[in-house]
Amino acid sequence: MASQLRKGVLEYCVLALLRDGPRYGVELLAELARVEVMATSQGTIYPLLSRLRRTGLADTHLQESESGPPRRYYTLTDAGRSALEEFTANWPSFRNAVDHFLAPGETT
Amino acid sequence: MNDPLAHPLVLAYLSSIEERTTALPDARRQELLADLREHIEVALAESGTLDETSVRRVLDQLGTPGEITAAALAEEPGNHPTPETSRHTSITLCLAALALPAALVPVAGPLLSLAATVAALVRLWKSPQWVRREKRQATLLLLSPVVTVPAFAVICSVALGGLTAIALLTALLLAAFLPVAAAVRLGRSATRLRQQLSW
Incomplete structure (x- = not known):
């Protein structure tokens, strides 16, 4: 149940995490894992990241690091930013609609 | 530092995923494996040690090969070969x-x-x-x-x-x-x- 819900919104949470600047994979996944409902096996996010890259919502580049191997940073593209804005605009009415049906005595 | 990708646990983990993803288009499969390799390298570099405990922790956080494979296949709607009888x-x-x-x-x-x-x-x-x-x-x-x-x-x-x-x-x-x-x-x-x- 929780996983079905998560599936629909996870990509927008990822886009939102990239809103304020690039993040590399390990960092991005650790950030997601900090919020319990969004926590999932980290490796399952890579196919999602691959799709975001393929559909042009996110972009990646390698950047050298002071310690260890270079990191692959994910950045939001313009298309990704507008997809996120659209979701952000629609989310409140979606959330209200669900609340409306869930609230006792209001479904008549 | 030793190569984390040469660790026997990492090798077994990656080849298990490789074996289970033959149903993916080849480019997608290579990309997934490359992403996971990079993740393991970076996560282990950040943990600072290459002992078995940290390797296991990194792999546990990534999830089982079965979970990852299922997620990868789910991202490919309509692209699965429908198995014949x-x-x-x-x-x-x-x-x-x-x-x-x-x-x-x-x-x-x-x-x-x-x-x-x-x-x-x-x-x-x-x-x-x-x-x-x-x-x-x-x-x-x-x-x-x-x-x-x-x-x-x-x-x-x-x-x-x-x-x-x-x-x-x-x-x-x-x-x-x-x-x-x-x-x-x-x-x-x-x-x-x-x-x-x-x-």
Whole structure:
């Protein structure tokens, strides 16, 4: 149940995490894992990241690091930013609609 | 520092994922494996140690090969090869394995053999059950008797002192080995793909 819900919104949470600047994979996944409902096996996010890259919502580049191997940073593209804005605009009415049906005595 | 990707646990983990993702388009599969390799390298570099405990922790956080494979397959809607029925596969493999022995049937033998080979090849190439590479290899093995039967016939007739019926029969039996091996390999790979898609 929780996983079905998560599936629909996870990509927008990822886009939102990239809103304020690039993040590399390990960092991005650790950030997601900090919020319990969004926590999932980290490796399952890579196919999602691959799709975001393929559909042009996110972009990646390698950047050298002071310690260890270079990191692959994910950045939001313009298309990704507008997809996120659209979701952000629609989310409140979606959330209200669900609340409306869930609230006792209001479904008549 | 040692190469984290050479750690036996990491190798086993990655090859398990590689084995389970044959149903993915090749580019997608390579990309997934590259992403996971990078993740493991970075996560272990950040943990500072390469002992077994940290390797296990990083792999545990990534999730089981089964979970990752399922997520990767779920990102490819409509792109899965729909598995054919196992009966359909069995008929293809029987045709492949029996094509050469069919040559032993009196009179109609050579014709039967040719027909079975052609039918097996057509079914093989039309099937979504195998990737191109497997189909190419199997085709070579199935057509190998064209070369191996005459070759073994020459060897056997030299060894047995003349092109006798026994020599010919031995040559056919020896040459039948490669097509049968091809059928066995195709059968194994088809079974594996069915298991992947049934998750």
